[in-house]
Amino acid sequence: MPSLPVIWLLGKTGAGKSSLVRALTGLDAIALGSGFAPCTRSADIFDFPQDRPLMRFLDTRGLGEAGYDAAEDLAQCEARSHAILAMARLDDPAQSDLVAALREVRRRRPGIRIIVLHTAAAELPEPQARFRARAAMQARIEAAAGGPLPGLEMSLGAGETQGLDDLCDLLGETMPEVALLLGREGQGGDGFDAVRREVLRYAGAAAAADLAPVVGMAAVPGVQAAMLRRLARHHHVDWSRARAAEFAAALGLGAALRYGAGYALRQAAKLVPVAGQTLGAAAAGAASFAATYALGRAAHRWLAGQAAGAPVPEAELRALYREALKRAARR
Secondary structure, three states: OOOOOEEEEEEEOOOOHHHHHHHHHOOOHHHHHHHOEEOOOOEEEEEEOOOOOOEEEEEEOOEOOOOOOOHHHHHHHHHHOOEEEEEEEOOOOOOHHHHHHHHHHHHHOOOOEEEEEEEOHHHOOOHHHHHHHHHHHHHHHHHHHOOOOOEEEOEOOOOOOEOHHHHHHHHHOOOHHHHHHHOOOOOOOOOHHHOHHHHHHHHHHHHHHOOOHHHHHHHHHHHHHHHHHHHHHHOOOOOOHHHHHHHHHHOOOOOHHHHOOOOHHHHHHHHOHHHHHOOOOOOHHHHHHHHHHHHHHHHHHHHHHHHHOOOOOHHHHHHHHHHHHHHHHOO
8 A cells, every 4th residue: 555645743832733633533632642653752643543544643742842952853754744734823923933944844845735724713813913913924934935835724622623624625635535534525325434444545555556657557457456346345245247347337438348358347447547537637646546536436336236236326326426536636
């Protein structure tokens, strides 16, 4: 499987890092506290889900703490991270340590994605004061990073958390598997939540395999075939050649199957990613991720119908595939 996407939480003590992870994962403080493990001398890492992780949160010690030299942690953490959540309280303008850290990280890794999270919005209830505080902090951080950065306000108190959906959208621009894992979109009543993590795992593997074109031509269909077999076992359905061809035909690939003489499942798996390739100038890896996710979403629905003796109408299945493809590739 591919390496896990890593989200680096960077900020002062009290910025809301642990609260954010709890809000994103739905875990309580005890489960979260027992799940973090040392990563460097002063940083911790949290795999989510813990049993078969699909992503990681990297939490460095609070910047600006007395006696803490963050240089070593910054150097090690930036090398393994895919995105940084730079967290700053709106009611705390003293953020020079965060600004300096981001300046140094951007100097060494100019392409790393940084999202600015302005937390503790509830502590500044007056709209104009909150607006001025956010604008000033955003400007300081952008100056340190050398350009515009996405930013949003978040409330991470004991009550309703605000800003999570917007954060998932921003993360999804570079890490669609994270957005799909953390997203709260409704999945209907067909039980897709039970297999969504597995489908995401296979989609990530397909994306990684397709980074090398020649390898991807052979590896991506293999990953998709393994996913379909795994989903069939979940539904206690025999994944025979005839059933594979029936599923491919339901997706609208029946005519295309005539171009190959091999095992019907393998042909269907090869052809489905073509739909992903039509999504503009998306990279091959992103297209394979989106197509594999959509294939798994549709296959789950179709297999559930087969297991229940209630076939899914082709129009419904194709609409479900298109919607899943759009969701996975919208970034």
